Structures are given as structure tokens and as C-alpha cells.
Amino acid sequence: MSAPVVIVGTGLAGYNLAKEWRKLDTQTPLLLITADDGRSYSKPMLSTGFGKNKDADGLAMAEAGAMAEQLDAEIRTHTRITGIDPGHKRVWIGEEAVAYRDLVLAWGAEPIRVPVEGDAQDAIYPINDLEDYARFRAAVAGKRRVLILGAGLIGCEFANDLSAGGYQVELLAPCEQVMPGLLHPAAASAVQAGLEGLGVRFHLGPVLASLDHQGDALQATLSDGSLIACDAVVSAVGLRPRTALAAAAGLDINRGVMVDRQLRTSHANIYALGDCAEVEGLNLLYVMPLMACARALAKTLAGEPTAVSYGPMPVTVKTPVCPLVVSPPPRGSHGEWTVEGSGSDIKALCREASGALLGYALTGAAVQEKLALNRELPALLA
Numbered sequence: 001m002s003a004p005v006v007i008v009g010t011g012l013a014g015y016n017l018a019k020e021w022r023k024l025d026t027q028t029p030l031l032l033i034t035a036d037d038g039r040s041y042s043k044p045m046l047s048t049g050f051g052k053n054k055d056a057d058g059l060a061m062a063e064a065g066a067m068a069e070q071l072d073a074e075i076r077t078h079t080r081i082t083g084i085d086p087g088h089k090r091v092w093i094g095e096e097a098v099a100y101r102d103l104v105l106a107w108g109a110e111p112i113r114v115p116v117e118g119d120a121q122d123a124i125y126p127i128n129d130l131e132d133y134a135r136f137r138a139a140v141a142g143k144r145r146v147l148i149l150g151a152g153l154i155g156c157e158f159a160n161d162l163s164a165g166g167y168q169v170e171l172l173a174p175c176e177q178v179m180p181g182l183l184h185p186a187a188a189s190a191v192q193a194g195l196e197g198l199g200v201r202f203h204l205g206p207v208l209a210s211l212d213h214q215g216d217a218l219q220a221t222l223s224d225g226s227l228i229a230c231d232a233v234v235s236a237v238g239l240r241p242r243t244a245l246a247a248a249a250g251l252d253i254n255r256g257v258m259v260d261r262q263l264r265t266s267h268a269n270i271y272a273l274g275d276c277a278e279v280e281g282l283n284l285l286y287v288m289p290l291m292a293c294a295r296a297l298a299k300t301l302a303g304e305p306t307a308v309s310y311g312p313m314p315v316t317v318k319t320p321v322c323p324l325v326v327s328p329p330p331r332g333s334h335g336e337w338t339v340e341g342s343g344s345d346i347k348a349l350c351r352e353a354s355g356a357l358l359g360y361a362l363t364g365a366a367v368q369e370k371l372a373l374n375r376e377l378p379a380l381l382a
């Protein structure tokens, strides 16, 4: 039998690529390898599960077996790739070598861990996949108070969702506003005020110095000396694209695994997409870009080399208490911000001197204007 196309990872990138490719090629063998249980799920739902009262099983859309049948593929679950041998076109799973025709890296990004003192490291939960989510839900069942580390998009989404699920939330981050780097301060204030309205208490500035067990609960000591009592900690301090195995195999690495617009790495027959990939300098950890990459790469793998294009990529942040859509100005662009509105309804626009729209942040009622504004936004990869 000819060597299969091998996709490493069964997240949205791996599975969507497999689906798109199977539309074009029903013959070539396909092998998916995943470190997790291979269940298909939509990762964005992880930060809406408490409000919707859905556990991990409730968020899973299909078991690995059903996906294998649907994709006419072999899926190896709980199996971790440990090396790549580009010269011989094979990957290593421990001592076992697996040959590939083409190899696709869709192995995502991993949560950054911040060093914290104390005896309760075990009570800090990153939530980056279904299994993380299941562990966290088990940890907070019957509990009341959650401390979130990180005021980025994911930290804010969890703050909204856990509040909606009945938890008392404290949010700690060493920055001056929520979603710094992504949001204009006026929009950040609107979101923060909305979350405060739900009872979220913000501690912006200090970091977590230590976390210790105290009876059945936990005590967090902040770098400014203040104390927070809680029952569990969510770590949402950021993600780092997985690159170590690619670097060890000699692939070009920057922030992510570097690929061109055809999603080709620096080595023949090896491609990357999703959170692990840096596409012409852009490492976008969102669903829309990976879907565009999956469609383009499916064609390339089916024999029609195709470059990916990114249109505007606005992000809808799931903070229903203060709806938010944001499209940050492209890196390196220069524009002036104008802000209209007040309270929870903010329209912040960034324009070039010529008047061309570079980016925006819309909150509350202003979100309605997104469709009209999207038509004005520049494409990220034309």
C-alpha cells in the first residue's frame, strides 16, 4: 500500500483539513495521529460551557471511531509523535516509524505556564482542550470561587462564562486593562465594566506570587501582598505554538512553524496549519484563518497547488454581558484612533491619514455596525 497522508492533530485544523481533502481525494490512505482521545469538538465552546451547563461529553460532537468512518481514515488516539525524520519521510512514535507521503503538522499550541510558589500548583488549570475542560469541571464541581490568571480574550471569556455558571470570579493580570494589545482602552473599559456588573473582581497590576492549600480551599498571595481565597485557579495567560519537534527536525521556526502561502514548511512534503503555524509571518490563533488554510491545503494535497488568502479577520469575543467584536490594525500599520459612544456602547475606529479603515473595536450596541465596517477593512493576506 502507498504511504498515507499523515495529519498530526485532530483539533479543528486537523479534522477540517481531513474533511476538505476527502472531498477531493477519496482514494489516498489517510492517517490521523493525536495525543488526545480524538473526539471532535469546537474549541471555542470551551469558554461557553458553564453558562450553557454543558460538560465535556456534552461539548463533544463525535467520537474518534465515528470520525474515522466519516473520513475513511485510520485515527490513532492517545498517540504522541516524538520525532520527524524528513530525509526518510517518516515520523516517530517512540521506537515505531510511520512512513508518510505528505505530513501535515496540526498539533496546535500549548498553554504557557507561569512559575508560582506554594504547595498548590496542582490546583492551577489551563483549559486548552476537552480533557483539560473535563478536569477543570470536576475540580470545581460543588465549589464556588474561581481565580482566573490572565485578562486576555480567553480569560475574559471564562470570567463571563463562569459568572454565568454561578461562580464568584476574581481575575488577576499584570496589565492596566483587559485584552491589552487587542483592544482600544475605551472598549476595554466597557468590557471590564460589564464583567464587574456580573460580580467579577479585577486585580490588574500584580501577579500571582504563591498559591497554597488552606484547609479545603486555596489561598492566593499576590505580588502586592494581598490575599485571595479561592477554590480553583484557571490559567489563561497565553498559548505558545508547539514547535519543538519541528525545530529538532530542522524545520524553520519563528514564533510558529514557518510556512509559505501554500502552507509548505521549509522541508518538502511537510505542511503546517492551525495554531502551530506561522503563515507568511502571521500566527493567528483563531478559527477563521485555519479554515481558510484547510481549504487551500486540501487542494494542494490533491494536486492543485493553492495559496491561502486571508480576508479581514474580525474576532467576536464571547463576553455576552458586553458584546465585543474586534479587528486589530495590522502589525506595523500606522493609524489614528477615534472613539464614539459611551458606557457599554463604544465604537473605536483606527484609520490611516488617507481615511482608510485599519481596524476597530466595537462593544454593546455598536457591534451592529460590524458588517458595514468589515467591507472597509483591509485583507490580512491578499
Ligand SMILES: Cc1cc2nc3c(=O)[nH]c(=O)nc-3n(C[C@H](O)[C@H](O)[C@H](O)COP(=O)(O)OP(=O)(O)OC[C@H]3O[C@@H](n4cnc5c(N)ncnc54)[C@H](O)[C@@H]3O)c2cc1C
Pocket (backbone or CB within 6 Å): 008, 009, 010, 011, 012, 013, 014, 033, 034, 035, 036, 042, 043, 044, 045, 046, 047, 079, 080, 081, 082, 106, 107, 108, 109, 127, 128, 129, 154, 242, 273, 274, 275, 276, 284, 285, 286, 287, 288, 290, 316, 317, 318
Ligand atoms: C477557550 C478557548 C476559546 C476560544 N474561542 C475562540 C473563538 O471564539 N473564536 C476563534 O476564532 N477562536 C477561538 N479560540 C481559538 C481556536 O479554538 C483555536 O485557534 C483552534 O481551535 C486551534 O485548533 P488547532 O487544531 O490548530 O489546535 P488544537 O485544537 O489545539 O489541536 C491540536 C491537536 O494536536 C494534538 N497534538 C499535539 N501534540 C501532539 C503530538 N506530539 N503528537 C500527536 N498529536 C499531538 C492534540 O492532541 C490535538 O489533537 C479559542 C481557544 C480557546 C482555548
